[in-house]
Amino acid sequence: MLRNRSAAALQLPDAVPLFAALGDATRLRLLGRLSAGGPLSITRLSEGTGVTRQAVTRHLYALGDVGLVRHARRGREQVWDLNPKRLDKAKRYLDQIATQWNDAAERLRAFVEDQE
Amino acid sequence: MLRNRSAAALQLPDAVPLFAALGDATRLRLLGRLSAGGPLSITRLSEGTGVTRQAVTRHLYALGDVGLVRHARRGREQVWDLNPKRLDKAKRYLDQIATQWNDAAERLRAFVEDQE
């Protein structure tokens, strides 16, 4: 088997929390804003979310736990931004899964057509 | 077609439940088994999961709700398999996000270097 062909490949245990972090509307929107507007403070990011600043803070830390974002003090503000490295890793993993699924899709097609 | 703002692009509201469905170890493993072993019955899929058949059933329906898998009766068995079409869509969306993030990463790099 070619399973440990590369140590660079993201393992399943790492993927679970990553997807879980992405599986929330507020967090996905936060990523979207950071993606479009660059580094922002918590208060700024809280505007228009419909939830409390505290809630946003937790979401940011949730994203930080999986390495998607990072933060830095700046005076009395806490500035958050995306973490490029992790984003690349995530992208690679997603491609990895997609490929796997495409292969499976082909194997599956034969089976399905055989049944119907 | 223009992909960036077109209606063909998967919207954020659709992405949330998709990621949420992938953000569970048991479900991700189920997808892995289906991906590798083709269509399987619930009982088969339950083996080695560490949870009840009922639990597995719910996970399968959870995956089915977001269109990742589908099922079909076959005698007294319920056979589940991957849903190729949806997988393609998911892949496309993931690529979409990855690209977006890569662009953001570049914009970000300039900002960060400017700060330090």
Next chain:
DNA sequence: CTTAAATGCAACCCTGATGTTGCGCTTTCT
């Protein structure tokens, strides 16, 4: 120095996701 802004902390509440158990129905096998 005094006030306002931006956060951090901690206690709480609540709903939904997970998982289990028990029971009944349908299909297969002998």
Next chain:
DNA sequence: AGAAAGCGCAACATCAGGGTTGCATTTAAG
């Protein structure tokens, strides 16, 4: 027909996720 396999349904229990509120702390502004 009788027994066993494979499921579906439903009631229950549990716990983490998501959100809120109140108050203390640090930093910028006047």
